[in-house]
Amino acid sequence: MVFPVRNGLPSFGLRVSTVWLGLLLAFAWFVSKFELDFSIVFDKLPNLLGWELTTDGALQGVPLTLLVSVGAMIVAVLLGLLSALGKISSSAVAYGLATFYTSFFRGTPLLVQILLIYLGLPQLGPVPAAIPAGIAALSLCYGAYLSEIFRASIVAVDPGQWEAGEALGMHRRTILARVILPQAIKSSIPSVGTMFISMLKDSSLVSVMGLWEIMFLAQSYGRSSYRYMEMLLAAAVIYWGLSIVLEVLQAHLEKRLHGHT
């Protein structure tokens, strides 16, 4: 393999890889001082990765985390867009709904929201199934954050774009849908990607609803085997891997849209 050399230095990519490798080795050295025994991790890996269903036939581990996160991401984007539109709306009702929603769900802990939905709703009658309840809680919370991101990107689109559409006789909602939103959504992708990575990890909070996602399994196996650190590290590596996949997807999406600045 030939490494391109510029100014007498190896390529930028190679130098970055070296830094990454050094940091990973330092971390491995740090962890190696814990006198860990990873055999338990390998025993439980099929459960963590969710290759097997639970004894009740339910999803567990990675597939469950992915199902809850991806489901919540989709709903959160819709909620975020809707409430962002509410915030730029001239309707007092839409504005009031949108601002109350974002204020409440950004201003209270996610765990409280999850418990309100899981323990509060049954007081009214319906007992929510755990997975839809988890998706609902996560998407309500993240939709509130996304609404601010979307609102800011909508406002950041050049006002000349609105004027061009209006001067052509276009309906305001057509301008919004065909001119403003495509540009706003594109510029919001980096922030939305960050939110999704954050949500992936916050999805562990739905374990209080009895969902056996990655963190829940890691903690319970760790406790029962007295190999807590090993299981937590395994969970960390899995989350990190999933996050890297999301980062790559985000970079790919940005690149694909880059041609149409």
Add this chain to the structure above:
Amino acid sequence: MALVEARGIHIHFGSNHVLKGVDFSVEAGQVVALIGRSGAGKSSLLRALNGLTPIDAGEVVVDGVALQSGYRDERRLRELRARVGMVFQRFNLFPHLNVLKNVMLALRTVKSLPQDKAKVLAVEALEKVGLATRSSAFPHQLSGGQQQRVAIARALVMSPKVLLCDEITSALDPELTSEVLAVVRQLAAEGMTLVMATHEMGFAKEVGDSLVFMLDGRIHESGSPAELFARPGTMELARFVGAMAVA
């Protein structure tokens, strides 16, 4: 009645009184050049004519569609704008759409034309500005002059009764200015009604049927360009024309 009639137009931006009672009319087929210093009210007058800036007093009537002060009915505004095209100083093309789709968007969404018909009209409009071969390019791949020509095609394709040009060459390098002015010259020759705010005095004189000199939110002097440039009726116009000639 004139194609475009503006009577007693006042516009305030907060405490800033930018139009102070402007009466203005344009006959069909006329080319009107608005001149004056920056801040004199040229842009505000143009933007009042298609309702982009709401007027605080007075009335605008274009081809029988009236826009009164304090009255902003969205449907009436769209009716007016169907008759009035506008080209902006900074082009304002849609950056996420290619050239063809920039020109087609309003045909599809305002006139609800089917894809194939809209495309035929859009290509026709692009041919007129000499850019049919760049249909699939995105705005950022074009020069400023080309972008402005696409913006002209985008306005023309809606077949407006009058085209407003708001300093459409001010953001362009001198060598790109001429290609845009050539398109405008051709439109004028074809009998398009034009109202253009401009700093191109030579061009105003060449294609303008009438010249309107604005000063401090009012129309200070107007008349035939040849007449006004040769014998300005007021000191202010004489000074302005003199300054522009030197610059």
